[in-house]
Amino acid sequence: MQPAKIAPRIAPRDRLIVALDVPSVAAAEAMIDRLGDSVTFYKIGYQLGYAGGLVLAKQLAGSGKKVFVDLKLHDIGNTVARGVESVASLGATFLTVHAYPQTMKAAVEARAGSGLKILAVTVLTSYDDSDLHAAGYRLNVSDLVEARARQAQALGVDGLVSSPEEAAALRKIVGDQMNLVTPGIRPAGSATGDQKRIMTPARAIAAGADYLVVGRPVMEAADPKAAAEAIHTEIAQALA
Numbered sequence: 001m002q003p004a005k006i007a008p009r010i011a012p013r014d015r016l017i018v019a020l021d022v023p024s025v026a027a028a029e030a031m032i033d034r035l036g037d038s039v040t041f042y043k044i045g046y047q048l049g050y051a052g053g054l055v056l057a058k059q060l061a062g063s064g065k066k067v068f069v070d071l072k073l074h075d076i077g078n079t080v081a082r083g084v085e086s087v088a089s090l091g092a093t094f095l096t097v098h099a100y101p102q103t104m105k106a107a108v109e110a111r112a113g114s115g116l117k118i119l120a121v122t123v124l125t126s127y128d129d130s131d132l133h134a135a136g137y138r139l140n141v142s143d144l145v146e147a148r149a150r151q152a153q154a155l156g157v158d159g160l161v162s163s164p165e166e167a168a169a170l171r172k173i174v175g176d177q178m179n180l181v182t183p184g185i186r187p188a189g190s191a192t193g194d195q196k197r198i199m200t201p202a203r204a205i206a207a208g209a210d211y212l213v214v215g216r217p218v219m220e221a222a223d224p225k226a227a228a229e230a231i232h233t234e235i236a237q238a239l240a
């Protein structure tokens with residue numbers, strides 16, 4: 001299968017984002033040392049972010065790494081805007097927000113003039129139609145994902161987070177202008193864990209993903225550096 005989209009503006013080695021899903025800055029720093037030059041882009045989520053990880057994010061960005069702050073903001077517009085300004089001042093590259101129009105609009109306006117890009121989470125991948133109905137929505141998951149992707153694009157959001165299975169459909173909806181960032185990546189032979197909708201790195205790239213978020217297959221590997229390098233090789237082959 002040929003890649004749905006070639007995006008030469010992204011350095012191939014920046015397409016792998018390793019999720020630093022660890023409980024402490026010390027554990028994160030030990031892993032960053034082990035990974036060395038094999039990883040250029042790290043994701044910091046709730047677990048590490050609320051345990052000192054935002055100070056680490058600033059240090060990582062200062063040392064030349066790229067940082068994805070995955071804190072999925074959602075609040076009144078003014079509060080979102082001030083939070084986005086603070087994350088931009090860390091030197092982060094990506095920040096997630098939930099795909100509500102007010103939230104996306106405030107985030108996009110607040111990141112203007114910085115190097116920060118806003119990624120929208122359309123519908124959490126743990127939600128199915130019955131979860132949406134229980135939360136008071138009338139739309140099903142696929143219709144809400146599509147509606148929110150269109151709203152995100154219209155509001156100037158820089159990218160979307162999606163499962164790799166949604167990537168090809170989203171690429172058709174939003175075209176080439178938005179970054180698609182996909183977790184749920186499992187190299188052949190690695191444990192699935194709790195992820196249900198998974199793809200290999202090569203298949204996700206072929207489906208149109210720009211960036212692959214990988215946690216446990218690298219973080220829990222016997223040789224994390226070798227695991228990261230194997231994923232780079234697979235990405236490069238998929239893009240060739």
Ligand code: C5P
Nearest residue numbers: 019021045125183184195213214215216
């Ligand atoms: O260990 P694993 O590769 O499954 O980690 C995937 C990372 O992507 C985790 O940090 C997880 O929180 C995040 N993520 C996800 N699915 C989403 C959004 C984020 O797995 N829909």
